Amino acid sequence: MAAPTAATGTRVPPEQIGYLVAGPGRAAETALARLLDAGLVRVSRDGLVSAVHQTELGVSTAVETLILINLRRPARFDAVVRNAAKSTEMRTLHQQLRARRLTRDPRPRLAAWWVFLAIGVVLSLTAFLKPWTLLGAVGFLGAAYWTFGAKPLTRSGRTALKGVTASDRVLAVALEGFRGKVDRQQNVGDLFGLSQSVVKMLPRKRKKPVRRGGGGASDASCGGGCGSSSCGSSGSSCSSGSSSCGGGSSCGGGGGD
Amino acid sequence: MAGIKDLGVGIGWRSEIDLTVERLPGVDFVEVVAENLHIGHLPESVTLLLERGVPVLPHAVSLSLGGADEVDLHRVEHLGAVAEAVGAPMVSDHVCFVRAGGLDSGHLMPVPRTKDALDVLVANVKLAQRNLPVPLALENVAALLEWPDGELSEGQFLAELVERTDCWLLVDVANLYANARNIGTDPERFLDEIPLERLAYVHVAGGEQHGDIYHDTHAHAVLPEVLDVLDELCSRVAPPGVLLERDDNYPSDTEIASELAAIRAVVDKHRG
Numbered sequence: 001m002a003a004p005t006a007a008t009g010t011r012v013p014p015e016q017i018g019y020l021v022a023g024p025g026r027a028a029e030t031a032l033a034r035l036l037d038a039g040l041v042r043v044s045r046d047g048l049v050s051a052v053h054q055t056e057l058g059v060s061t062a063v064e065t066l067i068l069i070n071l072r073r074p075a076r077f078d079a080v081v082r083n084a085a086k087s088t089e090m091r092t093l094h095q096q097l098r099a100r101r102l103t104r105d106p107r108p109r110l111a112a113w114w115v116f117l118a119i120g121v122v123l124s125l126t127a128f129l130k131p132w133t134l135l136g137a138v139g140f141l142g143a144a145y146w147t148f149g150a151k152p153l154t155r156s157g158r159t160a161l162k163g164v165t166a167s168d169r170v171l172a173v174a175l176e177g178f179r180g181k182v183d184r185q186q187n188v189g190d191l192f193g194l195s196q197s198v199v200k201m202l203p204r205k206r207k208k209p210v211r212r213g214g215g216g217a218s219d220a221s222c223g224g225g226c227g228s229s230s231c232g233s234s235g236s237s238c239s240s241g242s243s244s245c246g247g248g249s250s251c252g253g254g255g256g257d
Numbered sequence: 258m259a260g261i262k263d264l265g266v267g268i269g270w271r272s273e274i275d276l277t278v279e280r281l282p283g284v285d286f287v288e289v290v291a292e293n294l295h296i297g298h299l300p301e302s303v304t305l306l307l308e309r310g311v312p313v314l315p316h317a318v319s320l321s322l323g324g325a326d327e328v329d330l331h332r333v334e335h336l337g338a339v340a341e342a343v344g345a346p347m348v349s350d351h352v353c354f355v356r357a358g359g360l361d362s363g364h365l366m367p368v369p370r371t372k373d374a375l376d377v378l379v380a381n382v383k384l385a386q387r388n389l390p391v392p393l394a395l396e397n398v399a400a401l402l403e404w405p406d407g408e409l410s411e412g413q414f415l416a417e418l419v420e421r422t423d424c425w426l427l428v429d430v431a432n433l434y435a436n437a438r439n440i441g442t443d444p445e446r447f448l449d450e451i452p453l454e455r456l457a458y459v460h461v462a463g464g465e466q467h468g469d470i471y472h473d474t475h476a477h478a479v480l481p482e483v484l485d486v487l488d489e490l491c492s493r494v495a496p497p498g499v500l501l502e503r504d505d506n507y508p509s510d511t512e513i514a515s516e517l518a519a520i521r522a523v524v525d526k527h528r529g
C-alpha cells in the first residue's frame with residue numbers, strides 16, 4: 001500500500017475506530033497518527049515526538065489536543081501513546097462510545113459458566129415432569145448467560161467496523177496499530193517513515209490472554225482494556241492492543257480462560 | 258583553509274529534527290553542537306549525513322575562551338575528538354565566557370572589549386588551537402549589555418583577535434542585528450572592521466521583539482531585517498557557507514525549507 005494521507009468522510013472517525021478495534025491504546029495511537037498525518041507533530045529517529053510549531057493548533061479531537069498540549073516539551077513515542085490512553089479525554093471518548101451503544105463494559109466469563117448451563121438444561125427437562133423446577137431452570141439459565149460474559153463491542157459496534165479498511169495510513173493505524181502490517185507485508189510504521197526501533201517502543205500485542213488476579217476485562221488481548229478503566233492499571237499493555245477485541249472471542253472472558 | 262570553501266547553505270542539526278534535516282532539499286552542510294555528541298556513539302542521522310558526503314561541523318558552546326578561568330582542556334579535547342569523528346575541516350565556539358569563579362552562567366556572556374580582556378582571550382584561543390586537530394573559528398555573540406570602559410569596537414576587537422591568533426571568524430548576522438537593536442551597534446561598521454577574508458561561514462537565526470528588547474531566541478522565524486544584514490555581508494564577500502540555526506519551536510518542514518530558500522536567494526543574488 002502506498003502512503004495515502006487520511007481520507008475524510010469515514011462514518012466513524014478513525015480515533016473511534018481505533019478504540020472499537022483495540023481499546024484506548026489503539027485510539028491513542030490513532031490520534032497520534034492523525035497528528036503526524038497532518039504535520040502537526042514530528043518524530044525523531046530515536047523516537048522523540050515534538051509538536052510542530054505553528055500559530056493554529058489544527059487538532060480535531062480532544063485526545064489530539066491533549067497530546068499536543070503535553071508536547072510542550074518533546075516526549076518519547078511510547079509515553080505519548082500511554083499518557084493519551086490513560087487520559088480523561090480518552091475516558092470521555094469511551095463514555096461517548098458507550099452512550100452510542102457501540103461499546104459496553106465487558107463482563108468476564110466464569111470458568112464454570114457451563115455448570116450453570118448444564119443445571120439449567122437439566123431443570124428445564126425436569127420441568128416437563130415437575131413444573132415447579134421451571135423456576136430454578138430460568139434462574140440457572142440466567143446465571144449461565146451472565147457468567148458466560150460479554151465482549152466490549154456491541155452489535156452496533158461491530159456493524160460500525162464492518163467494511164472499514166486501511167484505505168489510508170491513519171485508518172491503517174486504527175485497524176492494525178503502528179506495529180501492525182497492512183496487506184500482510186507493509187509495516188504500518190513505514191507509512192509514516194517511522195523506523196522499527198521507534199514503533200517497537202510500543203508494547204507488542206499479545207497473542208494469548210494473560211491470566212491475572214481478578215482477570216476479567218484486564219485480559220491483555222484487549223490492548224490494555226477494551227473499556228477505559230483497565231488502562232490505568234495495566235500500564236504498558238494500553239498500547240497496541242490486539243485487534244481481537246473487535247470481534248474476537250478472548251475479550252471479556254480472560255479471567256477464566 | 259582546505260575544505261572550507263563552498264560549504265553552501267546549511268542548517269544546525271538537532272536531534273528533534275534529524276529526519277527533517279535528512280530529507281530537506283538543499284542542505285549542503287550541517288553543524289552539530291559538540292557538547293551533545295558522544296564519541297564512539299554518533300547519532301545514526303549524523304552518520305547517515307556523513308555517508309551522503311554532507312560536511313558536519315562541530316560547534317561548541319562551553320569552552321568559555323573569553324573567561325579568566327583556566328581553559329578546560331577536557332572540553333577542548335572533546336571538541337577535537339568530535340571534529341575527528343565527523344571528519345570536520347574546522348570547529349567553532351564563541352567570543353564569550355560562560356563560567357567565572359566556579360559559576361556557570363548558562364548563557365554566552367559578552368567579553369569586555371578591553372586590551373586586557375583581549376590578552377586573556379588571545380591566550381586562551383592559542384591554548385585551544387594548540388590542542389585542536391583542525392582550525393578554530395570564533396563567533397560574535399548577542400549581548401544585552403556592554404561592559405564599561407570598552408577600548409575597542411566589536412569589529413576592532415575581533416580583527417585584532419584574528420591578527421594575533423590566526424583564528425577564523427564565524428559571523429552571526431542575527432547577533433549583529435540583535436546588538437544593533439539592543440545596544441545600538443552598527444552592523445555595517447562591524448563588517449567594515451573585520452577581516453572578511455578570514456570568514457569561515459555565517460549564522461542566520463530567528464528571534465522576537467519583546468518590548469524594547471530583541472531576543473535572539475533561535476526559536477522564531479528569521480526576520481527580513483536579519484536577511485538584510487546577510488545581504489549587506491554578501492555584498493562585500495561571498496561567504497563560504499551560511500547556516501540556519503533553529504534550536505526550539507521547530508516549524509514544519511516546509512517552513513524550514515522556505516527559510517533555507519530565502520537564505521540561498523540572498524547568497525545567490527550576489528553570485529550572479
Ligand SMILES: [Fe+2]
Nearest residue numbers: 396429460502
Ligand atoms: Fe550563532
